[in-house]
Amino acid sequence: MIRLDAVGKTYRTRRGDLVRAVEDVTLHVEENEFVTLVGPSGCGKSTLLKLVAGLTPATHGTIAIRGQPVREPFGDVGFVFQQPVLLPWRSVLDNVLFSVEMLGRQPREYRKQALDLLELTGLSGFETKYPRELSGGMQQRVAICRALLPDPSLLLMDEPFGALDAMTREEMSLELLRIWEERRKTILFVTHSIPEAILLADRVVVMTPRPGRVARILPIALPRPRTMDLEFDARFKAASDEVRELIFARRLDR
Amino acid sequence: MSVRRLVGESLVPAATLAAALLAWEAATWAFRIPRFVMPPPSAIFAEAWDWRYRFIGHAWVTLYETLGGFALSIAVGVPLAVLIVYSPALRNALYPLIVLAQSVPKIAIAPVLLLVLGHGEIPKVIVAFLVAFFPVVVDTATGLAATPPELLDLSRSYRASALKTFMKVRLPMAMPFFFAGAKVAITLAVIGAVVGEFVGSDKGLGYVILSATSYWKTELAFSSMILLSLMAIVLFGAVSLVERLVCPWLVQEAGE
Numbered sequence: 001m002i003r004l005d006a007v008g009k010t011y012r013t014r015r016g017d018l019v020r021a022v023e024d025v026t027l028h029v030e031e032n033e034f035v036t037l038v039g040p041s042g043c044g045k046s047t048l049l050k051l052v053a054g055l056t057p058a059t060h061g062t063i064a065i066r067g068q069p070v071r072e073p074f075g076d077v078g079f080v081f082q083q084p085v086l087l088p089w090r091s092v093l094d095n096v097l098f099s100v101e102m103l104g105r106q107p108r109e110y111r112k113q114a115l116d117l118l119e120l121t122g123l124s125g126f127e128t129k130y131p132r133e134l135s136g137g138m139q140q141r142v143a144i145c146r147a148l149l150p151d152p153s154l155l156l157m158d159e160p161f162g163a164l165d166a167m168t169r170e171e172m173s174l175e176l177l178r179i180w181e182e183r184r185k186t187i188l189f190v191t192h193s194i195p196e197a198i199l200l201a202d203r204v205v206v207m208t209p210r211p212g213r214v215a216r217i218l219p220i221a222l223p224r225p226r227t228m229d230l231e232f233d234a235r236f237k238a239a240s241d242e243v244r245e246l247i248f249a250r251r252l253d254r
Numbered sequence: 255m256s257v258r259r260l261v262g263e264s265l266v267p268a269a270t271l272a273a274a275l276l277a278w279e280a281a282t283w284a285f286r287i288p289r290f291v292m293p294p295p296s297a298i299f300a301e302a303w304d305w306r307y308r309f310i311g312h313a314w315v316t317l318y319e320t321l322g323g324f325a326l327s328i329a330v331g332v333p334l335a336v337l338i339v340y341s342p343a344l345r346n347a348l349y350p351l352i353v354l355a356q357s358v359p360k361i362a363i364a365p366v367l368l369l370v371l372g373h374g375e376i377p378k379v380i381v382a383f384l385v386a387f388f389p390v391v392v393d394t395a396t397g398l399a400a401t402p403p404e405l406l407d408l409s410r411s412y413r414a415s416a417l418k419t420f421m422k423v424r425l426p427m428a429m430p431f432f433f434a435g436a437k438v439a440i441t442l443a444v445i446g447a448v449v450g451e452f453v454g455s456d457k458g459l460g461y462v463i464l465s466a467t468s469y470w471k472t473e474l475a476f477s478s479m480i481l482l483s484l485m486a487i488v489l490f491g492a493v494s495l496v497e498r499l500v501c502p503w504l505v506q507e508a509g510e
Contacts, residue, residue, distance in 0.1 A: 081404040102412035
């Protein structure tokens with residue numbers, strides 16, 4: 001579904017220095033595949049998501065979605081960021097409807113679906129609350145509902161659980177998997193957490209920093225549906241050791 | 255509101271004020287302070303009562319000079335803030351000018367302005383505007399720039415137009431900042447109107463204060479000052495009320 005071929009992104013800082021954020025990234029993602037990108041800070045993971053969404057043009061290589069080259073934003077994506085970035089003046093329900101409004105569709109026609117999504121994510125009864133009345137985990141659920149409402153074929157998640165406490169984080173990962181089982185999507189998911197990357201993914205893309213490159217793409221053959229118990233599975237351990245080695249071995253080289 | 259809060263928030267300040275007034279009253283009698291130096295509160299209130307009908311006209315003039323200056327500061331300040339935030343070129347061109355305009359003491363400009371614009375209320379409106387517009391521009395611009403970049407990316411990923419993003423995201427996001435500036439501006443506008451009246455006028459509370467002091471009618475000057483303060487407090491409260499109506503999500507729940 002997504003094809004990145006030898007993609008590179010170089011940008012100029014305010015001081016005029018050239019920074020290579022991403023270099024020579026080749027990655028083909030299948031329809032409805034869950035791919036996680038893992039790596040240390042500064043390996044261009046977030047830049048990669050922006051490139052895929054068409055928010056910023058690639059300086060090298062080509063990006064195509066379903067055969068269509070990506071040159072500008074195309075609308076068929078849902079974005080979830082590390083911060084929920086909800087609109088504080090809107091109720092939970094109106095925050096969920098924000099995405100379809102910005103797409104220029106009729107929010108009225110999406111009310112029912114928005115309520116269904118809130119139910120799916122355990123937020124029934126909070127429709128009329130303001131975001132500040134919700135916990136961080138609940139706010140992030142609203143952000144996920146907002147991203148899912150227009151039913152995009154692609155979900156881009158930029159460390160969506162990075163700002164949550166460890167317990168909420170595990171809970172949210174499993175919940176995301178549950179939602180994904182119900183509403184299949186292609187997901188590109190950026191994370192710093194190696195266990196999270198493995199737990200969620202069909203394939204883990206391990207990246208190295210400055211410039212961001214793909215160190216290895218690791219298929220995760222663990223059965224689904226997955227649970228937290230998998231962390232004690234030998235295959236899970238082997239995969240996380242491999243990822244850790246790829247990230248830290250490179251660091252020692254430098 | 256609990257009894258404890260009622261006592262803490264209303265009764266204690268009221269009692270403090272009453273005690274201060276009583277001490278003032280007693281001191282002017284005990285030390286035989288001449289009225290024109292420091293009149294007792296009772297004389298000030300008596301004078302205010304005598305002047306109640308004349309005050310209406312003067313307060314009205316000062317009020318509409320203030321409101322005119324305030325309205326102008328918003329009508330000019332908000333579009334300026336939008337230009338500054340959306341165009342780096344305009345920001346570079348305008349910001350130094352705005353800061354320069356702010357750093358010139360307005361009281362120094364007032365006589366020149368009145369010389370240029372002549373008498374009447376319009377020059378006072380202009381002085382009030384000049385004093386008040388800076389916080390509106392700076393706070394609104396800060397608010398417009400405070401939109402998280404992720405929200406702008408989100409809007410762009412949905413192919414929303416710049417106007418739509420402005421109306422649905424940036425403008426409401428800037429509202430609390432705008433109101434912070436507007437609340438400062440309304441109190442500054444009162445000062446601007448009075449300064450304008452000081453320089454040259456025959457109407458308004460500023461004029462009453464100036465002429466009262468030149469006739470040694472200190473209690474009249476004091477009652478005008480009190481009226482001005484009340485006006486500033488009521489105007490400030492009115493802006494706060496509008497803020498609460500426009501931004502209900504900012505209201506803290508009782509007991510929080």
